Amino acid sequence: MRRKKQIVSIVLITLVTVLFLIPLAYMISTSLKPKAEVLQNTTALFGSYFAVENYVRAWNAFPFGRYLFNSIFVGVATTAVTVVTSAMAAYAFARLKFRGRDKLFFAYLATLMVPLQVTIIPLYMILRMLGWHNSYAALIIPPSFTAFGVFMLRQFFLSIPVEIEEAAKIDGCSRFGIFTRIILPMSKPGLASLAIFTFVNSWKSFFWPLIVTSTDAYKTLPLGLYMFSGQYGTDWSALMAATTISILPGIVFYVVFQKGLVQGIALTGMGGR
Amino acid sequence: MSVPEKKAGFKRKRKSDFGVALVFLAPNLIGFLIFTMIPMAFSLVMSLYDWPLTGEHTFIGLGNFVKLFTEDVLFWKIMKNTLVYVVAYVAFNVLIAMGMAVWITSLKKANEFFRSAFFLPMMIGIVSSTMIFKWILSDAGLVNSLIRFFGGEAPNWFGSTSTAMVAVVIVSVWQGFGYNMVIFISGLLGVSQSVQEAAKIDGANAVQTFFRVTLPCMSPSIFFAVVMTVISSFQVFDQTFVSTMGGPNNETNTLVLYLYNNAFKYQRLGYASAIAWVLFFCILIVTAFLMKQQKHFVNYES
Numbered sequence: 001m002r003r004k005k006q007i008v009s010i011v012l013i014t015l016v017t018v019l020f021l022i023p024l025a026y027m028i029s030t031s032l033k034p035k036a037e038v039l040q041n042t043t044a045l046f047g048s049y050f051a052v053e054n055y056v057r058a059w060n061a062f063p064f065g066r067y068l069f070n071s072i073f074v075g076v077a078t079t080a081v082t083v084v085t086s087a088m089a090a091y092a093f094a095r096l097k098f099r100g101r102d103k104l105f106f107a108y109l110a111t112l113m114v115p116l117q118v119t120i121i122p123l124y125m126i127l128r129m130l131g132w133h134n135s136y137a138a139l140i141i142p143p144s145f146t147a148f149g150v151f152m153l154r155q156f157f158l159s160i161p162v163e164i165e166e167a168a169k170i171d172g173c174s175r176f177g178i179f180t181r182i183i184l185p186m187s188k189p190g191l192a193s194l195a196i197f198t199f200v201n202s203w204k205s206f207f208w209p210l211i212v213t214s215t216d217a218y219k220t221l222p223l224g225l226y227m228f229s230g231q232y233g234t235d236w237s238a239l240m241a242a243t244t245i246s247i248l249p250g251i252v253f254y255v256v257f258q259k260g261l262v263q264g265i266a267l268t269g270m271g272g273r
Numbered sequence: 274m275s276v277p278e279k280k281a282g283f284k285r286k287r288k289s290d291f292g293v294a295l296v297f298l299a300p301n302l303i304g305f306l307i308f309t310m311i312p313m314a315f316s317l318v319m320s321l322y323d324w325p326l327t328g329e330h331t332f333i334g335l336g337n338f339v340k341l342f343t344e345d346v347l348f349w350k351i352m353k354n355t356l357v358y359v360v361a362y363v364a365f366n367v368l369i370a371m372g373m374a375v376w377i378t379s380l381k382k383a384n385e386f387f388r389s390a391f392f393l394p395m396m397i398g399i400v401s402s403t404m405i406f407k408w409i410l411s412d413a414g415l416v417n418s419l420i421r422f423f424g425g426e427a428p429n430w431f432g433s434t435s436t437a438m439v440a441v442v443i444v445s446v447w448q449g450f451g452y453n454m455v456i457f458i459s460g461l462l463g464v465s466q467s468v469q470e471a472a473k474i475d476g477a478n479a480v481q482t483f484f485r486v487t488l489p490c491m492s493p494s495i496f497f498a499v500v501m502t503v504i505s506s507f508q509v510f511d512q513t514f515v516s517t518m519g520g521p522n523n524e525t526n527t528l529v530l531y532l533y534n535n536a537f538k539y540q541r542l543g544y545a546s547a548i549a550w551v552l553f554f555c556i557l558i559v560t561a562f563l564m565k566q567q568k569h570f571v572n573y574e575s
Contacts, residue, residue, distance in 0.1 A: 006381055013376060017390045023447070024393075026415050027405045042418040081304075089301035096290040096297065104302075111309050115508050115556060117529050118549040121319060121542050122312035145304035175293045204398040206511045207529075211537065222400035226515055229404060236408050243404045247397045254396040258389060265452065266459035269497055 031055070031240035038237045051237065058241040061232065063216055067224035068249060070139075074220060075202040077140045082198045083191060086149030091179050093150065094157035095165070105154075108147040116146075116207075124211055138212040139220070143202065149194050152268060156190035157183060193264030196257050203250060221246045316546045324543035337547035347523060348531070354438065355507065355527045355555075361442045362449075362506045367499055370450040374457035375483070388458060392451035402448040403515040407431060410440055431516050434524045441525050444512055453498045460494040461487065492571045500563055507556050528552045 025045075030038060031054055033047035041047075058064075092098075093105050123142055132138040160183060168178050184191065206222045213219055219227065225246045232238045254261070320337055324330040341348045377387050394402055409415050410430035417427035430440040464487050472486045488495075510529040513519055519526030519534070528548060536545035 009376070009380060010382065013380065013387055017387060020447075021390060021393075022415075023402075023405045023409055024397075026409060030408065039413045042413050042415055043422070085301035085304065088297045089305075092294045092297035096294040098289050098291040098294040101294075107310070108305070111313060113557065113560075114313055114553055115504075115549075117508060117510075117532055118316050118546075118553055119309060119312035120532075121536050121546050121549070122315040123308065124536075125542075126307070126312065141304065142308040145301065145308045147305070147309070150301060150305075175290070175297075179297075200396070204400075206398075206400050206514075207533075210514075222398055222511075225400055225404060229407075229515070236411075239404060240408060243401050247401045250396045250398065251393070254393065262388075262392070262455055265455045269456050269494065270501060 027240045027243055030237055031244050033237055035235065035237050054237040054241040055245070057235075058228070058232075058238045058245065061238070062224065062228045062242045062245070064224075064242075064245055066216065067219055067221045067246075070218060071203060071220040071249070074136065074139045075199045077136070078144050078202045079195050079198040081140065081144040082149050083195050085144070086194065087153050087184065087187075087191065088179075089150045090153035090157055091183060094154045095162075095183075096175075108150055111147050112151060120207075120211065127212060132212070134213055134215050134218050136218065139209060139218065143205070143208060144198075148270065149198070152194055152270075153187065153190055156187050160186050189263070192260050193267060196260050196264055197268075199253075200261065203253070221249075316549060319543050320546035320550050322543040324541070324546070326540035326542060330543065333543075337544050338551070340544070341547055341551065347526070350523055351526050351528060351531050352555075354523075354525060355509070357438060358442065358445075358509055358527060359503060359506045359559075361438075362445050362509075363499065363502050365442065365446045366450045366453060366502055366506075367495070369446065370453035370498075371457050371495070373450070374454050374461055377454075378458055378461045384458075388455065391454055394448040395451045397448070399445070399448050399511045400515055403444050403512045406440070406444040406447070407516055410443075432521060434522050437517055437521055437524045441509075441512055441516060444516070445506075445509070453502060456494060456498050457491070460491040464490045489572045493573055496563070496567055496571045500560055503559055503563070504556050507552060507559075528555070 029045050032050050032052070033044075033054075034049065034051040035054065037047045093101065093108075127133055127138050127142070130137075132141075164182060164186075165178050168182055173181070204222065205220070206226070209218075209220045209223045210226075213223065216224075216227075225242060228242050229239055232242070321332060321334055322330045323333050323336065373387075373391055377384050377391075380387070410417070412427070412429065416430070420427045428436045430436050468486055468490065469482055472482045477485065508529055509527050510533065513525045513527055513530050514533070517525045519530050529552065532545050532548040532552070535541045535548060
């Protein structure tokens with residue numbers, strides 16, 4: 001009886017999953033149909049032949065390599081800056097004693113409440129002043145300094161027993177040594193979660209790159225795909241080919257880092273949203 | 274002026290790590306000040322000015338806010354659209370996420386596979402997802418072809434005033450519920466088996482156990498997920514920008530899109546800043562309201 005129920009349940013959820021993933025199947029199906037057939041037999045899974053030329057058409061009009069490089073470079077750099085500076089600041093807030101510490105930390109916390117869009121306009125003006133419009137610096141630096149990383153890592157550092165640090169101190173270890181040799185290695189799961197979240201957020205980011213870039217040289221994948229759709233909006237087979245290409249790297253990333261991502265989400269419920 | 278007692282007291286405390294702290298803090302603090310704190314404060318100042326992109330800016334006090342609330346007819350429509358989106362998105366997102374989480378955790382096999390499948394669109398991102406749905410929901414697309422095949426009337430999804438917001442919500446929920454589902458799955462796994470077994474021994478059936486035992490045990494994580502989903506859905510932008518640009522007839526125009534248009538299209542930076550702060554207060558009020566209500570349905574005891 002219970003076994004039977006399980007089997008029915010598995011069959012049903014498989015059906016739901018197939019329905020849920022139809023948009024992706026349909027995307028791939030359309031991307032492989034000849035352009036002339038796309039609007040005729042919309043419910044057919046395959047065209048008269050596999051129209052690889054859609055990918056060629058998309059590839060030629062869509063500097064995919066450039067966008068992919070930008071997305072990865074911006075993502076990795078943002079992650080590096082965020083993780084390193086957040087970890088250092090979080091350590092100061094978690095362990096060091098100095099005047100105004102709690103007030104300063106409260107200021108960090110308060111900004112977590114304020115939506116990013118509030119800062120966009122002054123940020124845009126600051127970037128124009130710095131001459132950063134259309135630059136990697138504009139894509140990387142401002143998004144690296146939100147309070148989330150500091151907040152998350154501070155929580156993590158606080159859970160490490162102080163006694164370990166004190167023992168190291170007696171053994172003559174410096175503050176910096178304690179940080180790099182004890183705190184960081186003990187916080188690997190937290191650091192990994194923050195790194196994955198930061199990369200995913202940067203990877204998916206659309207609003208910020210839209211505002212600070214206007215030339216192809218600095219566009220990231222989501223923005224590039226949007227631009228492509230502006231020119232090829234009704235050439236559905238080319239648009240679906242470009243969409244397929246642009247989501248592949250994200251899926252590869254997901255397959256590789258799935259475990260860390262899922263654990264991190266379950267742990268914080270905040271990052272990577 | 275030195276106060277001896279105070280000095281002695283200070284000495285007895287552990288010595289301050291001010292110098293070291295400065296070294297540790299500086300890299301982040303400098304960036305945080307320039308790219309988060311100062312823009313935030315400056316945005317508040319700008320909201321009190323008539324501030325065109327080029328030319329003179331003039332102080333007008335609360336003029337932008339007064340104009341928004343009393344003269345700008347479009348603003349109220351946009352507020353309404355944003356609220357409709359938030360309510361619809363959060364409700365469907367949380368209900369579907371919870372339903373799927375319960376279903377997946379009840380399986381004896383392959384739960385990780387199904388969890389991955391429903392989480393996948395999170396990694397595809399909202400821009401690509403919107404592209405796919407623009408095609409699926411287009412006139413010749415799969416959905417309308419099927420509707421016509423079964424003899425129904427095919428709507429102009431993103432193009433008509435009555436269905437555009439529905440289409441935006443469909444894409445958003447399809448793309449986004451996997452996140453909360455992951456949270457709920459881990460919450461469900463965390464509810465101790467012994468509590469559920471005890472309920473069963475006391476004669477509760479599966480439905481009763483779920484609503485009377487499991488759900489209350491999970492209420493803190495559900496509450497947190499709802500609050501975070503509300504906050505992020507107020508900031509909806511990418512999907513409407515990519516699919517409809519706020520149209521048709523501003524039916525899908527929302528706060529952040531309006532902010533973007535005012536700032537970067539009409540170049541009214543002061544007005545756009547005021548909209549940003551209205552967005553902040555909307556989020557603040559709704560979050561405060563939820564926090565206040567939580568004592569009625571959130572159980573922190575277990």
